[in-house]
Amino acid sequence: MVEVDYKVIVGLEIHVQLCTKSKMFCGCAVEFGAEPNSRVCPVCLGMPGVLPVMNKQAYEYSVLTAMALDCRIPTFTKWDRKSYYYPDLPKNYQISQYDLPLGENGFIEIPLESGKTKRIGIIRAHLEEDAGKNLHTAGSFSQVDLNRTGTPLLEIVTEPDMNSGAEVRALAVELQRMVRFLGVSEADMQKGHMRFEPNINLAITKDGVEYRTSIVEIKNLNSFRALERSVNYEERRQLDDFLETGKVMTMGSKTTRGWDDEREVSVLQREKEEAHDYRYFPEPDLVPVKLTPQWQAEIRANLCELPLKRQMRYIEQYKLSDYDAGVLTAERSTADFFEQVVEAGGEPKRVCNLLTQTGLKIANERGCGVSDLGVSAKSVGRLAAMVEAGKVGAGSSATVFEAMAETGKEPERLAEELNLIQKSDADELEAVVQQVLAENPNAVQDVTAGGKKSKKARGFLLGQVMQKTKGQANPKVVSEILAKKLA
Amino acid sequence: MEQLGAKQLRDRIAAGQASSVEATMAVFDRIRRFEPTIGAFISTCEERALQAAADVDSRIAAGESAGRLAGVPVAVKDNMCTTFGATTCASKILENFHAPYNATVVDRLLGADAVIVGKTNMDEFAMGSSTENSGLKQTVNPWDTARVPGGSSGGAAAAVAGGLCFAALGSDTGGSIRQPASFCGVVGLKPTYGRVSRFGLVAYGSSLDQIGPITRTVTDTALMMNVIAGHDPADSTSADDAAAAACDYLEKLDEPVEKLKIAIVPEYTAGADESVRRALSEAIEVYRKLGAEITQIDMPHLDYATAAYYVIATAEASSNLARYDGVHYGHRTQEPKDYVEVYSKSRAEAFGQEVKRRIMLGTYALSSGYYDAYYLKALRVRNLIRGGFAGAFEKCDCIMMPVAPTTAFKIGEKTDDPLQMYLSDIYTIGANLAGVPGISIPCGFDTDKLPIGLQILAPVFAEEKLLRIARMYERETDWHNRRPEMRKSIRG
Numbered sequence: 001m002v003e004v005d006y007k008v009i010v011g012l013e014i015h016v017q018l019c020t021k022s023k024m025f026c027g028c029a030v031e032f033g034a035e036p037n038s039r040v041c042p043v044c045l046g047m048p049g050v051l052p053v054m055n056k057q058a059y060e061y062s063v064l065t066a067m068a069l070d071c072r073i074p075t076f077t078k079w080d081r082k083s084y085y086y087p088d089l090p091k092n093y094q095i096s097q098y099d100l101p102l103g104e105n106g107f108i109e110i111p112l113e114s115g116k117t118k119r120i121g122i123i124r125a126h127l128e129e130d131a132g133k134n135l136h137t138a139g140s141f142s143q144v145d146l147n148r149t150g151t152p153l154l155e156i157v158t159e160p161d162m163n164s165g166a167e168v169r170a171l172a173v174e175l176q177r178m179v180r181f182l183g184v185s186e187a188d189m190q191k192g193h194m195r196f197e198p199n200i201n202l203a204i205t206k207d208g209v210e211y212r213t214s215i216v217e218i219k220n221l222n223s224f225r226a227l228e229r230s231v232n233y234e235e236r237r238q239l240d241d242f243l244e245t246g247k248v249m250t251m252g253s254k255t256t257r258g259w260d261d262e263r264e265v266s267v268l269q270r271e272k273e274e275a276h277d278y279r280y281f282p283e284p285d286l287v288p289v290k291l292t293p294q295w296q297a298e299i300r301a302n303l304c305e306l307p308l309k310r311q312m313r314y315i316e317q318y319k320l321s322d323y324d325a326g327v328l329t330a331e332r333s334t335a336d337f338f339e340q341v342v343e344a345g346g347e348p349k350r351v352c353n354l355l356t357q358t359g360l361k362i363a364n365e366r367g368c369g370v371s372d373l374g375v376s377a378k379s380v381g382r383l384a385a386m387v388e389a390g391k392v393g394a395g396s397s398a399t400v401f402e403a404m405a406e407t408g409k410e411p412e413r414l415a416e417e418l419n420l421i422q423k424s425d426a427d428e429l430e431a432v433v434q435q436v437l438a439e440n441p442n443a444v445q446d447v448t449a450g451g452k453k454s455k456k457a458r459g460f461l462l463g464q465v466m467q468k469t470k471g472q473a474n475p476k477v478v479s480e481i482l483a484k485k486l487a
Numbered sequence: 488m489e490q491l492g493a494k495q496l497r498d499r500i501a502a503g504q505a506s507s508v509e510a511t512m513a514v515f516d517r518i519r520r521f522e523p524t525i526g527a528f529i530s531t532c533e534e535r536a537l538q539a540a541a542d543v544d545s546r547i548a549a550g551e552s553a554g555r556l557a558g559v560p561v562a563v564k565d566n567m568c569t570t571f572g573a574t575t576c577a578s579k580i581l582e583n584f585h586a587p588y589n590a591t592v593v594d595r596l597l598g599a600d601a602v603i604v605g606k607t608n609m610d611e612f613a614m615g616s617s618t619e620n621s622g623l624k625q626t627v628n629p630w631d632t633a634r635v636p637g638g639s640s641g642g643a644a645a646a647v648a649g650g651l652c653f654a655a656l657g658s659d660t661g662g663s664i665r666q667p668a669s670f671c672g673v674v675g676l677k678p679t680y681g682r683v684s685r686f687g688l689v690a691y692g693s694s695l696d697q698i699g700p701i702t703r704t705v706t707d708t709a710l711m712m713n714v715i716a717g718h719d720p721a722d723s724t725s726a727d728d729a730a731a732a733a734c735d736y737l738e739k740l741d742e743p744v745e746k747l748k749i750a751i752v753p754e755y756t757a758g759a760d761e762s763v764r765r766a767l768s769e770a771i772e773v774y775r776k777l778g779a780e781i782t783q784i785d786m787p788h789l790d791y792a793t794a795a796y797y798v799i800a801t802a803e804a805s806s807n808l809a810r811y812d813g814v815h816y817g818h819r820t821q822e823p824k825d826y827v828e829v830y831s832k833s834r835a836e837a838f839g840q841e842v843k844r845r846i847m848l849g850t851y852a853l854s855s856g857y858y859d860a861y862y863l864k865a866l867r868v869r870n871l872i873r874g875g876f877a878g879a880f881e882k883c884d885c886i887m888m889p890v891a892p893t894t895a896f897k898i899g900e901k902t903d904d905p906l907q908m909y910l911s912d913i914y915t916i917g918a919n920l921a922g923v924p925g926i927s928i929p930c931g932f933d934t935d936k937l938p939i940g941l942q943i944l945a946p947v948f949a950e951e952k953l954l955r956i957a958r959m960y961e962r963e964t965d966w967h968n969r970r971p972e973m974r975k976s977i978r979g
Contacts, residue, residue, distance in 0.1 A: 042586075042587060042588050045815065046810045046815075047586065047587075047588075047816070048568065048574065048576070048581065048584065048586065048689040048690075048810070048811075049566075049567070049568045049574075049586070049590060049685075049686070049687040049688050049689040049690065050588075050686070050687070051685065051686050051721060051722050051723065051724075052723070053720065053721060053723050054723065081806050083806055083809060083853075085809070085812065085827075085830055087814050087826060090810060090814075090815055091809065091810045092809035092810055092812060093806050093809055142826070144814070144815075277854055277855045279805075279806070279850065279853040279854060279855070279858075280853075281802060281803075281806070281853050281858075281862060284692075284693035284694035284724070284803055285690075285693050285723065285724065286723050286724075287723050287724060
């Protein structure tokens with residue numbers, strides 16, 4: 001019997017498109033889906049004699065992200081040219097950073113299914129310009145759209161610290177949430193704002209000897225689902241391949257495979273890593289960037305409590321569920337608004353329900369953030385307090401919230417206008433209860449008899465009271481009266 | 488009128504004593520007579536120039552203020568982009584390239600009311616020392632039409648020497664302004680790296696390239712600098728600190744530099760022709776008589792300047808010229824087999840020999856496994872040379888040496904021997920590597936009646952002083968007033 005034990009090893013190369021208004025080295029707008037070659041100028045077209053000028057915002061966004069990734073931030077970085085010929089690269093070199101990236105040696109914490117977190121090392125983060133797109137839709141020739149050329153891209157390279165498809169997915173989700181929180185990228189995978197390229201191989205122990213399979217890089221992943229599945233697929237494929245052929249990693253044995261999303265398989269694209277010589281050398285048209293302590297402090301001032309930390313705190317401090325805390329920390333504006341409402345006196349769980357069940361729904365419909373609904377944190381706080389005090393039912397609170405977003409009026413007035421103030425007056429309700437009990441002797445009998453039917457009958461009576469009060473009775477008070485009467 | 492300097496002409500036009508249209512017509516008259524022989528221009532734009540001249544004249548007649556180059560006919564080397572006409576870099580690959588933008592220097596010329604008459608010939612992509620590497624035409628030296636005008640700004644220098652314009656802009660990566668100025672008996676200044684915007688200058692060696700004036704007199708060079716120098720936000724490498732702050736180069740031009748300390752480098756320049764060395768020592772004598780103190784210094788690192796230059800410049804060029812691939816603009820090969828052939832054949836067909844040689848040299852120097860031995864080592868040499876100049880300038884105001892080891896050589900004499908050709912730049916390359924300014928001014932003639940240039944080098948951003956030092960000599964001599972005897976259509 002052969003003993004085989006194995007572990008999958010994954011490192012990620014990630015490209016994040018920064019949400020600057022203009023491109024990395026010229027003033028052209030960064031815009032998705034515009035008419036081909038309409039967002040271009042002599043500089044991003046690489047015409048003779050033009051010169052690049054660094055987009056300061058892109059550099060600051062990148063440094064901020066590197067800070068969030070706990071990277072060491074060198075005070076001196078420079079630009080390099082990376083040379084290769086391709087029609088979507090007008091200069092036939094890309095301005096990038098080679099030996100002095102703007103951030104290195106960091107880490108990111110990712111949540112595991114167990115509820116614990118895992119630390120994944122970050123090797124480096126550097127800034128570069130994106131290439132254009134080659135379009136092969138016109139028959140006998142190809143076309144080039146250079147709108148994307150020169151868009152600022154932050155490249156992040158992780159250590160090979162992930163050991164499952166789920167962990168890879170967790171990192172991707174966490175990074176997306178982080179860059180959105182920092183406001184440096186829209187991070188929409190469908191639009192190519194975030195591109196993940198996993199490098200995958202296996203460490204296999206067979207009969208006490210460790211083997212490593214060849215590293216495979218996967219391309220064409222445009223969803224978290226595809227990312228996770230591609231890793232899982234590779235894990236199986238590489239194991240089967242090893243057991244069948246016994247092939248292990250050798251010099252230059254790295255291959256590139258493309259992910260086929262329909263068939264859910266990876267397909268060989270490039271056998272053997274071609275000996276690429278990019279002939280990097282310092283970009284003479286740009287001056288190196290010197291990050292002064294003051295500038296660094298200005299950038300650091302935009303750093304905030306990061307989403308995972310905040311999520312953990314919400315669970316701990318406000319006793320929210322992992323899911324709810326996750327929803328609230330998906331966007332920084334949501335989390336900030338949530339905290340403002342809590343600060344205004346809202347009970348955290350109530351506020352969470354109001355925001356996740358109603359506020360975010362309206363915001364999604366309007367395509368804005370929950371803080372942009374025209375409803376102040378104080379007003380939402382008061383609505384939460386009204387629910388807490390039993391003045392408005394949990395179900396009615398959604399109606400009130402929607403009306404607040406619609407009219408901008410205060411919750412008290414709207415609850416009044418919409419007749420949604422709960423009746424909690426015990427004397428008034430007792431009369432209604434009395435009437436209902438008199439009209440439904442069978443149900444009363446079922447309750448008092450106890451047994452299987454008791455609970456259902458009690459619910460029926462409560463429902464009758466609610467119906468008679470047109471839903472305005474406070475169910476908690478009604479239940480108490482019922483319990484007393486039927487004791 | 489053609490005997491006037493650019494500054495004199497401008498002042499007369501501004502004062503309403505001369506007309507720009509008249510001056511421009513006179514220039515085009517000479518172009519018609521002598522250009523077929525000289526071949527200084529790749530393109531001229533007479534109609535546009537006359538219109539601009541008429542516009543200047545009418546604005547001055549209407550009492551509007553005149554620009555610093557009001558109505559002066561000037562020429563621009565054909566590696567500076569203009570929205571009018573083509574910008575070819577004397578290369579077949581850009582033969583039909585029309586830029587949708589002006590180089591910053593061109594905008595500045597136009598903003599100063601200059602009248603641009605044409606774009607001048609050059610070695611293809613500024614790679615060469617004789618303008619023989621032009622892919623489009625040959626330029627000859629107005630002093631002897633069997634000889635080269637120098638290069639790579641040979642067309643600009645020949646045009647100024649031949650009176651085909653009053654001033655011109657050249658570019659200097661390893662001596663390409665100073666050496667042709669010397670060969671053609673005119674003044675040429677390579678400013679400090681970062682002094683003049685490179686935006687719109689088609690790059691050869693980006694860390695070395697610098698635009699500068701070619702004129703008949705030091706005064707005209709100062710005038711041109713007043714127009715083109717200064718920070719440009721479109722060029723990240725253009726200096727904007729206090730040291731580089733713009734100044735009026737004409738203001739104190741005629742004030743001699745007191746207690747002038749001149750350094751010479753006899754060991755380094757011992758290899759120059761005898762006539763060149765004699766002209767240099769005679770020029771030094773002039774300064775000595777003016778009260779200058781002369782010291783001898785040693786700059787051992789300069790022995791490695793040419794080697795370092797040909798690694799750094801070609802490395803940058805290999806990357807800068809990668810964009811000429813037939814995909815987006817410029818020459819494209821007919822019926823390529825696949826997209827790789829679009830690149831390889833377009834480039835093979837349209838680049839000249841010397842450009843190909845330098846692209847290959849530079850590609851090699853940057854290749855993995857060779858980078859440290861060539862590119863990195865060359866950068867270290869460059870740092871030593873920079874340090875050597877900085878150290879030397881602690882002890883002197885300027886360094887004087889020949890511009891080139893020889894005077895203008897015969898057409899075809901060195902075309903088969905690139906290494907010999909490269910040595911034409913031996914004395915000029917140091918300034919580019921160190922980024923310091925250098926000027927070439929006429930300082931005599933050899934036995935063949937060919938002009939000789941005196942090179943003066945100064946610390947970074949010391950152009951104001953450099954021009955004053957050059958002007959001291961010019962006031963004492965009349966070499967700059969000599970004109971070649973121009974004959975019409977010698978070559979028939």
